[in-house]
Amino acid sequence: MTEVVALLRDALDERVDTSDAALDDARSDKSGHRAAQRPLAVVRAASVADVQATLRIATATRTPVVTRGAGTGLAGGANTGEGEIALSVRDMNRILEVRPDDLLAVVEPGILNADLGRALAPxxxxxxxxxxxxxxxxxxGNIATGAGGLLCAKYGVVRDAVLALDVVLADxxxxxTGHRSVKGVTGYDLTALMIGSEGTLGVVVGATLKLRRLVPGETRTLTAQFSDVRAAAAGSAAVTAAGVQPAIMELMDAVSLAAVHALLGLPSPTPGATQLTVQTDGVAAASEQAEIARILSAAGGAVRLATDDVEAAQLWAIRRAMHPAMESLGTALIEDISVPRSALPAMFDEIARIETEYGLTIPTVCHAGDGNLHPNFIFDGDEVPERVWQAADALFRAAIALGGTLTGEHGIGVLKSRWLADELGDDQWSLQRGIKTVFDPAGILNPGKVFAAQP
Amino acid sequence: MTEVVALLRDALDERVDTSDAALDDARSDKSGHRAAQRPLAVVRAASVADVQATLRIATATRTPVVTRGAGTGLAGGANTGEGEIALSVRDMNRILEVRPDDLLAVVEPGILNADLGRALAPxxxxxxxxxxxxxxxxxxGNIATGAGGLLCAKYGVVRDAVLALDVVLADxxxxxTGHRSVKGVTGYDLTALMIGSEGTLGVVVGATLKLRRLVPGETRTLTAQFSDVRAAAAGSAAVTAAGVQPAIMELMDAVSLAAVHALLGLPSPTPGATQLTVQTDGVAAASEQAEIARILSAAGGAVRLATDDVEAAQLWAIRRAMHPAMESLGTALIEDISVPRSALPAMFDEIARIETEYGLTIPTVCHAGDGNLHPNFIFDGDEVPERVWQAADALFRAAIALGGTLTGEHGIGVLKSRWLADELGDDQWSLQRGIKTVFDPAGILNPGKVFAAQP
Incomplete structure (x- = not known):
């Protein structure tokens, strides 16, 4: 093991970090899960050549490599433990090219999503x-997990927004992969295969991103409060069914809403109130807002239109405070199921059933525009109680039965690998494992993640 | 060989067709290429069970299977030859479900694209x-090749429009694969992997499609004529660079335009004139049309706005007559390169160079909105002359050098397999071949296509 570190130091010198702080930091992400032991070393790659050198040493010495960006994952996918190398690409954060005429940008993987947005806006x-x-x-990290976000229903998922990738293989x-043109069907779509592969197939060292023009026009925001969560879910489903397309439509259930108000020092919301917050954009923002207001009122919501951008920003700050609010209640395990939009009311029925059955409260926030729910399990201490995992199991099975999935955007990582075969079925699980072996015959890329358990 | 047919007849009875007409028909698609010999049999599957029965027999007897829809491919991917089973899914043409509330439809693979469109419109x-x-x-077939079409720049490629697939494996x-929800990142994206895999990984027997609402508002059409093709290409690139997004923007070079006018009995166009035809849609159709007219005039185009839908339909009929017009000139080999939109003028320079170098005329039509070109090689007889292949080789290399690809939407099939490794590189070619082996260890799914040649 010290031999591996010596080889890394020979090749990469000061980019190899074995400080206590670095090794401890690499054990965990934002999921709350933490590897039992520290890794061998953290390599802070600054170039493609650094990544290649690390993987050559890893292959030669059969040492596992866990690739890592900013460590904000929510499934433990980048957590690095005993005998492993943590390969950070966080310092590879340059924008190499922006082409407004071709609507593309070429970037390194370590750039923050918001930094890229600020660089492109001018x-x-x-x-x-x-x-x-x-x-x-x-x-x-967005590419490695297929992270998506709030705008997916109107503006697409990550898979729709990446044209090409540079990937360092295990050896x-x-x-x-891919190309700089809008179209291209030469061979299998390895670009799409890499998206969401969570560091198990290779290391993304460059990405050619498909850009959009900034949406002309204004944005408009409204809220609608409902007396129960099922009615709010039905309201959001009615918006989609009516053919109006909000840019963002978020649902916060009563416990979530109250927790955020408490955290931010705002007046308590109406007890039991669930809130939808809806943004429209583009040239039809105002008329679409009016139509959505009409639909949500008819569905029983108390609708309030934000009077200006300042009020709108306050409303979105409430939604964005969800994670800190959950952490203020205890240790939070954030789940990530996704269902067809028409099934949102049924999914909330299932959550209510599971709350009763397991004696838990499961505060839930939901990207209602696309059907992606984040139920939160709150508990004391670092260890997820077995009862919570049993309730999570019931949650996953309910989402799959409704035509959905156990992860909409966070990935499988280490926390959900035991359910992977339940969703894929054994045949597809084996095919996926076979693909993994094609790319990583020695099994050194993020082992124990995604495919941890034999079905 | 007769044993295989006997087994198929036992299992599938009257769905096995060994008539001369059926066997001959299965030898070719619309590429002009034809397999040297006839297949063993055509199986006209009417159900998933029929497909499964066929593949079980194929695996047991190690008989190659070539899946086929309507036979409109342009790369020979569905051409079926000696000792092979042609598995037609054309009769599996039902729409199983349409969900306006979830913006999805579940269909069988054999439905025609236009029939689906007509069924969804109400x-x-x-x-x-x-x-x-x-x-x-x-x-x-659209899914198997990643076919795309005219609207991809504004409305996305096939990969963006498929949520889930039912696939029968080789055995x-x-x-x-996939799910009915907008989001989902459970494991590798096998749905995307299947799209464009040309029958080499499995047989698609069902597809869950991501739908859009019909675009509200009108459509507007204009043409712009340019005195040379490079100026027209520069004009179309200027439209994209200016940030206006046409729904469709098509380029026809002088030879193409003259051939279509002759075929349709229209007055001859101005000698040497290249034509752009541009459609805008949605609520901003008129203002976007005005902006595009301004840009194309400034680029030297003679712009004409269609006065009504009748005239617009006539203009699009000219574009749609391209393939029959090429066939009226001789045997046509239609190529399918794609480049970044800013590289369109440079690609037309390359085409002019190749025309001179090989002493050929290469009439070209181009989806200028997305950078996908269809250069046509015209010759006499059934066999593609070696000089044409040499010119095609030069064409592919030029497209790849400009950041593009040798096939934007037609696929590799049999006609382009010898260039596959040139674009992918040997390392990626081997990975893709490895994936093929995971899905098809016995090598019975469309053998000799896509990966025909060892690099």
Missing amino acids: DGLWWAPDPASREISTVG GRLIS | DGLWWAPDPASREISTVG GRLIS
């Missing part, structure tokens, strides 16, 4: 994948 | 992938 451009964590999460070779 | 819905062949090509097992 050219009238943006990259649509917009996780709530955009100020602290990287583009590479240090570099390949380039 | 619900105010459409499926965006829109190949020029939509009246004669199937949804399954007859059935898997379901």
Whole structure:
């Protein structure tokens, strides 16, 4: 083991960090999960060559490598433990090229999502994948997990917004997938295969991103309060069914809303009130807002239109304070199920059933525009209680039965690998494992993640 | 060989067709290429069980299977030859479900693209992938090749418009990839991997499609004529660079335009004139049309706005007559390169260079909105002359050097497999071949296509 560190130091010198702080930091992400032991070393790659050198040593010595960006994952996918190398690409954060004429940008993986957005705005451009964590999460992490965010129903998922990738393979070779053109169907779509592969197939060292023009016109925001969560879910489903397309439509249930108000020192909301917050954008923002207001009123919501951008910003600050508010209640395990939008009311029925059955409160926030729910389990201490995992199991099975999935945007990581085969089925699980072996015959890329358990 | 047919007849009875007409038909698609010999049999599957039965027999007897829809491919991917089974899914053409509230439809693969469009329209819905062949090509073929079409720049490629697939594997097992929700990142994206895989990984027997609402508002059409093709290409690139987004922007070079006018009995166009035809849609159709007219005039184009829908339809009929017009000149080999939009003028320079170098005329039509060009090689007889292949080789290398690809939407099939490794590189070629082996260890799924040649 010390031999591996010596080889890394020979090749990478001061980019190898074995300080206590670095090794401890690499054990965990934002999921609350933490590897039992520290890794061998943290390599802070500054170039493609650094990544290649690390992987050549890893292959030669059969040492596991866990790739890492800003460590904001929510499934433990980047957590690094005993005998492993933590390969950080956080310092590879340059924008290499912006082409407004071709609507593309070429970037390194370590750039923060929000930094990219700020760099593109002066050219009238943006990259649509917009996780709530955009100020602290990287583009590479967004790609590695397929993170998505709040705007997916209107502006697409990560898979729709990446044209090409540069990937270092397990043995240090570099390949380039995809192309710079809008279209291209040469061979299998390895670009899409890499998206959401959570560091198990290779290390993304460059990405050619498909950009959009900034949306002309204004944005408009409204809220609608409902006396129960099912009615709010039905209201959001009615908006989608009516054919209006909000840019963002977020649902906060009563416990979530109250916790955020308490955290921010705002007056308590009406007891039991669930809130939808809806943003429209573009040239039809005002008329779409009016139509959504009409639909939500008819569904029983108390609708309030934000009078200006300042009030709108306050309303979105309430939504963005969800994670800190949950952490203020205890240790939070954030789940990430996704269902068809028409099934949102049924999914909230299932959550209510599971709350009763397991004697838990499960505060839930939901990207209601696209059907992605984040139920939160709150508990004391570091260890997830077995009863919580049992309730999570019931939650996952309910989402899959409704035509959905156990992870909409956070990934499988280490926390959900035991349910992977339940969703995929054994046949597809084996095919996916076979693909993993094609890319990583020695099994050194993020082992124990995603495919941890044999079905 | 007769044993295989006997087994198929036992299992599938009258769905096994060994008539001369059926066997001959299965040898070719619309590329002009034809397999040297006839297949063993054509199986006309009517159900998932039929497909499974066929593949079980194929695996047991190690018989190659070539899946086929309407036979409109342009790369020979569905051409079926000696000792092979042609598995037609054309009769599996039902729409199983349409959900306006979830913006999805579940269909069988054999439905024609245009039939699906007509079925969805009364619900105010459409499926965006829109190949020029939509009246004669199937949804399954569209998925198998990643066919795309005219609307991709504004409304996305096939990969963006498929949520889930049911796939029969080489040995007859059935898997379901993806989910019915907008988001989902459970494991590797096998749905995207199947799109464009040209029958080499499995047989798509069902597809859950992501729909859009019909675009409100009108459509507007204009043409702009330029004295040379480079100026027209520069004009179209200027439109994209200016941030206006046409729904469709098509370029026809002088030879193409003259050939279509001759075929349709229209007055001859101005000698040497290249034509751009541009459609805008949505609530801003008129203002976007005005902006595009301004840009194209400034670029030297003679702009004419269609006065009504009748004139617009006539203009689009000219574009749609391209393939028959090419066939009227001789045997046509249609190529399918794609480049970044800013590189369109440079690509037309390359085409001019190749025309001179090889002493050929290469009439070219181009989806200028997305950078996808269809250069046509015209020759006498059935065999592609070696000089044409040499010119095609030069064409592919030029497109790749400009950051593009050798196929934007037609696929590799049999006609481009010898260039696959040139674009992918040997390392990626081997990875893709490895994936093929995971799905098809016995090598019975469309052998000799895509990966025909060892690099």
